[in-house]
Amino acid sequence: MKPITMLDLKSEFSLVEDGVRTAIDEVLESQHFVGGSHVGVLEEELAKRTGAKHAIAIGSGTDAILVALMACEIAAGDEVITTPFTFFATAGCVHRTGAKPVFVDIDPDTFNIDPAKIQAAITPRTKAIIPVHLFGQCADMDAINDIAASAGLRVIEDAAQAVDATYKNRYAGALGDAACFSFYPTKNLGGFGEGGLVTTNDDALAERVRQLRNHGQTDQYHHQFIGGNFRLNTMQAAILSAKLPHLESFNGRRRAIAKQYDELLANVPSIQTPKIAEHNQSCYHQYSILADDRDGLRQHLTDASIGSGIYYPIPLHLQPCFQYLEYSEGDFPVSEATAKRILSLPVHPMLDDADVRRVAGCIVQHQSEAIPAEATGRS
Ligand SMILES: Cc1ncc(COP(=O)(O)O)c(C=O)c1O
Secondary structure (H helix, E strand, C coil): CCCECCCCHHHHHHHHHHHHHHHHHHHHHHCCCECCHHHHHHHHHHHHHHCCCEEEEECCHHHHHHHHHHHCCCCCCCEEEECCCCCHHHHHHHHHCCCEEEECCECCCCCCECHHHCHHHCCCCEEEEECECHHHCCCCHHHHHHHHHHHCCEEEEECCCCCCCEECCEECCCCCCEEEEECCCCCCCCCCCCCEEEEECCHHHHHHHHHHCECCEEECCEECCCCCECECEHHHHHHHHHHHHHHHHHHHHHHHHHHHHHHHCCCCCCEECCCCCCCEECCCCCEEEEECCHHHHHHHHHHCCECCECCCCCCHHHCHHHHHHCCCCCCCHHHHHHHHHEEEECCCCCCCHHHHHHHHHHHHHHHHHHHHHHHCCCC
């Protein structure tokens, strides 16, 4: 049977190939591989798209978070609040500035940081909050911004998975002090290598990020502070610009697939389909369900040549490298329970309706096979 995979970058490439090859040729002709007009064009396009005043292209999503934190002058002695249920980079970058990551549990429906639990984590050392728009759904930004405003904290969106996602009809990227995007090849807007972006409405922060990405250089060979090489290369910028016109239709297809799953899986009692807040429009970087028998279901899908993913199996407070933060199992029960039940299904835009029906059918079949076993007490 034809495998259904979590990604189909080859098929996607066939749709964008002409534009991408032209863009690559332009860069080759120019022999301009760092900076230049392609980077500026991409920045303008993405500023327009997110609604942010500034967009600054960065070498990766990870570096975008690091440089945004540096621009906010987060350093040793500071604390930054974020979620333990995220990709490692979110908290890893906080540590790399010298600051301490402070975790706050997630909302069981959206899997995003729970604003109701943030206040209790704020101390005199807290400088910023990093909400993560996990799987393409924005965090509850109004509540987070209110808490941050009353405590004098910066808000840095981790929008790595949320390009084109909206919150109350505003795009991710213009919902806090700064936002960080990733163009890793598997992302909704994926480059042909590493890539990232910082967006902000704050002129001073934008200026600082631009300087930091080029070793803190203010004028050539004049360094007011220490930055790094956080630049996006020209080839990636040109490729991303060429792919950008396809983003809306690709994300539209993801949403249609999600709707189809929602309908087909609505009555499967052991499954919870994604709960998208009414004011949000997800870009469905992942379509992640909660399943009672997650590992059994995953095996069942694998046996039917259907791919799936576990994002993320271990919450960050339980990672060995963060032992020094002295958290223990049980500290973030929602994140821990979610990590045990989460399963992401294929949702890439190259799936056709029959693929989606096959995945859903396989899940329904697993459920119907599981019920008699439970009913008879057999294991
Ligand atoms: C939530 C989140 N934050 C940060 C990153 C880091 O982005 P990158 O892989 O481009 O460094 C990623 C992506 O991998 C991510 O999913």
